[in-house]
Amino acid sequence: MKYRVRIAIKPGVLDPEMETLQRLLKRSGVSDIQQVVHTQQYDICLNESVPAEEAERVVRALAEDVLANPEIHEWTIEAL
Amino acid sequence: MTVSARAIAVLRFHGTLCERDCLAAVQQLPDVNAYYVSAEADAFPKQTQAIIVPGGFSYGDYIRPGAMARTAPITRALKRQAEAGTPIIGICNGFQILCEVGLLPGVLLKNRDGRFICRDVRLGVVSRRSPFLRKTESTPLRIPVAHKYGQYFVHPETYASLQANDQIALQYVNERGAADDASNPNGSIGNIAGVTNGAGNVLGLMPHPERRSMPWDRGQDGKRFWESLLV
Numbered sequence: 001m002k003y004r005v006r007i008a009i010k011p012g013v014l015d016p017e018m019e020t021l022q023r024l025l026k027r028s029g030v031s032d033i034q035q036v037v038h039t040q041q042y043d044i045c046l047n048e049s050v051p052a053e054e055a056e057r058v059v060r061a062l063a064e065d066v067l068a069n070p071e072i073h074e075w076t077i078e079a080l
Numbered sequence: 081m082t083v084s085a086r087a088i089a090v091l092r093f094h095g096t097l098c099e100r101d102c103l104a105a106v107q108q109l110p111d112v113n114a115y116y117v118s119a120e121a122d123a124f125p126k127q128t129q130a131i132i133v134p135g136g137f138s139y140g141d142y143i144r145p146g147a148m149a150r151t152a153p154i155t156r157a158l159k160r161q162a163e164a165g166t167p168i169i170g171i172c173n174g175f176q177i178l179c180e181v182g183l184l185p186g187v188l189l190k191n192r193d194g195r196f197i198c199r200d201v202r203l204g205v206v207s208r209r210s211p212f213l214r215k216t217e218s219t220p221l222r223i224p225v226a227h228k229y230g231q232y233f234v235h236p237e238t239y240a241s242l243q244a245n246d247q248i249a250l251q252y253v254n255e256r257g258a259a260d261d262a263s264n265p266n267g268s269i270g271n272i273a274g275v276t277n278g279a280g281n282v283l284g285l286m287p288h289p290e291r292r293s294m295p296w297d298r299g300q301d302g303k304r305f306w307e308s309l310l311v
């Protein structure tokens with residue numbers, strides 16, 4: 001069983017790396033970019049013997065408790 | 081809390097770096113018994129009266145600074161100690177850990193300019209509710225920061241509640257004690273350098289008081305944090 005967790009900075013939280021990237025893109029002549037968001041992606045495989053409900057609970061807890069910080073991140077979980 | 085704390089635990093995660101400085105800083109004080117506690121332990125020694133979570137790069141800053149500490153066995157014990165009112169201080173990475181495990185509000189983001197900063201800052205003490213700040217009368221304090229992820233961030237509603245509950249402990253200030261933007265090394269909201277939990281017994285700060293504590297250090301302003309415990 002495989003899940004994909006994607007984590008991104010919430011709108012309104014400063015991401016200096018992406019701000020710099022946008023500034024540099026503008027400087028190099030790419031002027032039409034509105035925003036660049038950096039997303040982290042984790043693919044998590046669980047043993048096939050784990051019931052789907054339990055597997056989702058585990059992945060949700062992992063995303064919420066360790067991979068993301070609810071204060072600054074938003075995340076999605078997708079079953080693959 | 082007026083009981084002086086002389087049995088002091090210095091917490092050590094894999095990748096903690098500043099534990100020796102912290103141990104030395106408190107051990108120089110009279111009748112203090114300071115000892116390391118491993119993050120792999122399930123509990124603190126019974127006699128523990130105060131806890132230091134030192135700086136460094138716990139678990140290599142994997143995922144985010146402090147994030148992996150949530151999975152360490154000692155974290156549950158740390159939460160129990162916090163609830164019981166034990167004075168706890170988290171310094172730099174220790175502050176990041178306390179935020180990530182939910183003992184303090186907010187999060188430490190990458191510095192405003194994206195760079196690692198290592199230099200002296202001036203600290204104004206806004207609230208002396210933390211047992212580590214009782215003896216910090218004359219300010220500003222001169223203490224160094226050394227971090228890349230030191231930009232304290234909370235959402236506006238949390239910031240308002242920090243102000244209302246007197247949880248803002250330390251601010252970056254100028255030589256006149258004013259919290260202006262030029263004195264803010266990392267872009268922290270409200271120039272915040274340190275905050276406490278609601279009860280006041282848990283303090284987190286980015287600057288390193290243990291690096292201004294010994295006779296050979298360039299200043300001893302940090303020593304007051306440890307002397308505060310003995311008041």
